[in-house]
Amino acid sequence: MTMDSQGKRITRRRFLAGSAAAAAGGALRPRPGHAQPKEVLLAAVVALTGPNAAWGQRTWNGFQLACDLVNEQGGVKAAGGAKLRYVVADTESKPEVAGSQTEKVIQRGAAAITGTNQSAATIVATQIAEREGVPFVCATDVDPLITSRGFKYTFRTSPVVESYARDLLGHIRELGEKAGKPPRKLAILSENSIVGQSSVEGAQKVAKELGYEVVDASTYDAAKTQNFAAYITRYRSGGVEVLIGHNKPNDAILITRTMKELNFNPLAYGGILGGHVSTEYVNALGKDADHVLATTSWSADADIKGLKELAAKYRERFKEPLDSTAAGGFTALAVLWDALERAGGADRKKLRDAIAATSLRTGDRMYMQLRGARFLPSGENSLAGGIVYTIRDKEWLTVAPREYAKTQAVYPRPRWGA
Known part of the structure; x- marks a missing residue:
């Protein structure tokens, strides 16, 4: 908090x-x-x-x-x-x-x-x-x-952040249904900034609409938290199948490394913007970042x-x-x-x-963000929309929506060491 x-x-x-x-x-x-x-x-x-x-x-x-x-x-x-x-x-x-x-x-x-x-x-x-x-x-x-x-x-x-959460959780749900293994148990772990709190609120709302069971929805102090083992241990023992969150780059790196160290293998893992879309994340983790999903409004492979x-x-x-x-x-x-x-x-x-x-x-x-710009009286962009991408070999590859997709995400996410 x-x-x-x-x-x-x-x-x-x-x-x-x-x-x-x-x-x-x-x-x-x-x-x-x-x-x-x-x-x-x-x-x-x-x-x-x-x-x-x-x-x-x-x-x-x-x-x-x-x-x-x-x-x-x-x-x-x-x-x-x-x-x-x-x-x-x-x-x-x-x-x-x-x-x-x-x-x-x-x-x-x-x-x-x-x-x-x-x-x-x-x-x-x-x-x-x-x-x-x-x-x-x-x-x-x-x-x-x-x-x-x-x-x-x-x-x-x-x-807005809820829209990104909808893109991510909706795509994971679609992947699960196509694979005949729809995910159920969801955990949300975000840093405790104003937008981090909003990401938890928005993701919980979307999760309920999409039929997920929210096992845990937590925020942590990004200035003080250096160890995520307690969270990951709880998720592993609780059978969490999907883990998402809005995290700063260093936090996203630490969370991913802790998942590997504790052999936590959810069906899908991804970020709502934040550290998962940063250069620091892919450079620090290398192959360990492969098959992580993330949302943003731009991708390097977009036409x-x-x-x-x-x-x-x-x-x-x-x-x-x-x-x-x-x-x-x-x-x-x-x-x-x-x-x-x-x-x-x-x-x-x-x-x-x-x-x-x-x-x-x-x-x-x-203008680089997708779909263009036309502002509402509130100042919100009526054309704004996000994409979902997967990481492979330090590159971001678009997987959704279909009109922008360049490849397909791997689901379930490969186990560590596979």
Whole structure:
């Protein structure tokens, strides 16, 4: 559970109330109007340090590369070729720091912001952006609270966490039925962040609808938990057939290693976003990551216009493969670039209205997430959808839905050592 300094549990409701109060301080001084700029300042408020740093760094990588590619193509043509200037602000993986950093980039004149790779931090950052009338595009954070507060300047391109849980559990159920061995007993193990708690709630709801028996639904303190043997031993003795969760990369690695050490062999094992879609996970585990299932809104094997070229440029610059988190950086910039061209410049109100009227297909202007973008009044993406993939030889291969599938998942998952 998430706890405050007095030892009280921080629920999603308590967090929202507290962050609203924190963001309700004096408004920033308005900036005077000025002539059409020769450049447009965009900001990424992301975690570069702390437990969410791996995700934040890759979103920042994708975002800055995308900006550079726009500039190489002549900048924002509707604004007289204005170049994109980008800055990054480190949240340190702390919601309160995300709030102060958001204020700072707004004071510097950012026309729009993306971030933060941590739902709790995004909840705070978007409250400040809303107060100041600055568009905020979120491509990777999935807690439903982000777009459920009636904000006009917050937009999310990805599905919410419950949707990802539905994709994963639905596909596992389908695999089991085809194999004549449908899974029944389910355990959910997630870290105790705001989105981790939401993943447990959403997965429990979906599991009930799909006919699973939820044997255990637990959250753990990601800052303190270094040993998962007690959980895995309980799941093995309780006959758990499916284990899923939302975990940070190091936690996902430790859980998988513990499963192998204790010879726990569920029919299926997978991640709801989180560490299972990270480069750290596949690099650390090698073959032990094979046949793990995971959900995201992008995959390297998807047939996306321009993907191969972008992936090559990304690898050349950052010396690692493009992953779903970095793809989120490209996606956020695609929305902003498209809106800047239609708004004719960096006026924040006009830019906000242009974002609200977005109609992008996957591949347009480097938009990498699947199915494209068209925003509802809430800021939610009406076209958002996830995929399920399996890991083989350090590669993510799409297995569902059928229109994107490149291979079939192995079910039951092979036993350790098989």
